[in-house]
Amino acid sequence: MEDLSLHILDIVQNSIRAGATKVQIDVEEDAAANRLRFVIVDDGCGMTEEQLAKLHDPFFTTRSTRRVGLGIPLLKQGAEQAGGGVTITSRPGAGTTVEACYELDNIDRPPLGDLAATVWTLLVLNDNVLFEYRHTRDGREFDVSTAQLRHNLGTRKFSTPKLAAALRQYVADGEARLAAA
Amino acid sequence: MKLEDLRKMVEKEGPDEVPEGEARFRVTVGMGTCGIAAGAREVLSALLDELEKRGVADVIVTQAGCRGMCDREPLVYVEPKEGAAVTYEHMDGGKAREVVVRHLIGGEAVAAYQIAGEGPKD
Numbered sequence: 001m002e003d004l005s006l007h008i009l010d011i012v013q014n015s016i017r018a019g020a021t022k023v024q025i026d027v028e029e030d031a032a033a034n035r036l037r038f039v040i041v042d043d044g045c046g047m048t049e050e051q052l053a054k055l056h057d058p059f060f061t062t063r064s065t066r067r068v069g070l071g072i073p074l075l076k077q078g079a080e081q082a083g084g085g086v087t088i089t090s091r092p093g094a095g096t097t098v099e100a101c102y103e104l105d106n107i108d109r110p111p112l113g114d115l116a117a118t119v120w121t122l123l124v125l126n127d128n129v130l131f132e133y134r135h136t137r138d139g140r141e142f143d144v145s146t147a148q149l150r151h152n153l154g155t156r157k158f159s160t161p162k163l164a165a166a167l168r169q170y171v172a173d174g175e176a177r178l179a180a181a
Numbered sequence: 182m183k184l185e186d187l188r189k190m191v192e193k194e195g196p197d198e199v200p201e202g203e204a205r206f207r208v209t210v211g212m213g214t215c216g217i218a219a220g221a222r223e224v225l226s227a228l229l230d231e232l233e234k235r236g237v238a239d240v241i242v243t244q245a246g247c248r249g250m251c252d253r254e255p256l257v258y259v260e261p262k263e264g265a266a267v268t269y270e271h272m273d274g275g276k277a278r279e280v281v282v283r284h285l286i287g288g289e290a291v292a293a294y295q296i297a298g299e300g301p302k303d
Contacts, residue, residue: 010217071214125244152188161233173182
């Protein structure tokens with residue numbers, strides 16, 4: 001994974017494969033504390049202690065199509081190289097929380113990448129999942145949620161080309177305003 | 182753009198949904214860890230953007246997980262309403278746009294990007 005936005009996309013896709021109906025994504029950039037943190041909370045099927053213990057092992061996966069699971073080991077390596085770490089808590093039936101933190105100014109910190117593209121991709125491909133996304137940057141924030149969009153747009157499918165284009169612009173504008181501040 | 186603007190934009194456009202059974206194609210992008218790492222997000226983005234620019238509404242775009250061909254990602258599966266499905270390998274944004282124009286609009290599969298061992302490859 002080249003950047004954090006791709007890691008977030010990968011982790012949330014795991015949430016969805018775990019049957020999540022609700023996923024909360026928080027990204028916080030705090031220059032005063034020299035910290036970058038993201039937290040993903042899902043209500044998917046969760047993991048047993050045994051599965052959780054094996055999660056950092058690249059040769060552990062629940063999938064049958066490929067025998068190597070790389071998502072979490074790569075995330076952990078990237079965070080530890082940048083003065084941070086990854087914490088995962090989970091219980092069967094109670095969902096999973098993944099938290100990754102980094103030193104904001106660490107030269108080895110992976111770039112944030114295109115968060116707007118990740119959020120847009122998740123919305124468009126999983127319009128039956130309730131997302132709550134919030135990106136804060138030194139006290140300012142951009143947030144978007146499935147509930148908020150549904151309230152305004154009704155029950156239309158987000159993946160039709162026209163609506164997908166409108167959503168792309170909406171999310172990109174929100175992130176651009178935050179970046180410009 | 183405010184939420185209000187988004188709502189107005191969508192209201193003005195009107196509905197563009199096609200019922201599941203009436204779509205000419207179902208296009209599936211591999212969005213497992215392997216697909217994402219290889220560039221699937223950009224492929225999905227290019228597909229939807231090109232469909233929108235060309236005014237194509239009767240194509241359904243969806244996702245799949247890892248199917249065990251990680252070294253060939255990003256993978257795109259194109260299933261027509263009738264006829265044989267085609268798998269494209271090592272896709273990128275430019276190739277995805279080409280598949281929209283030549284295959285989804287033009288009706289001819291792009292042989293050069295088709296997975297080895299499937300269908301005609303010249």
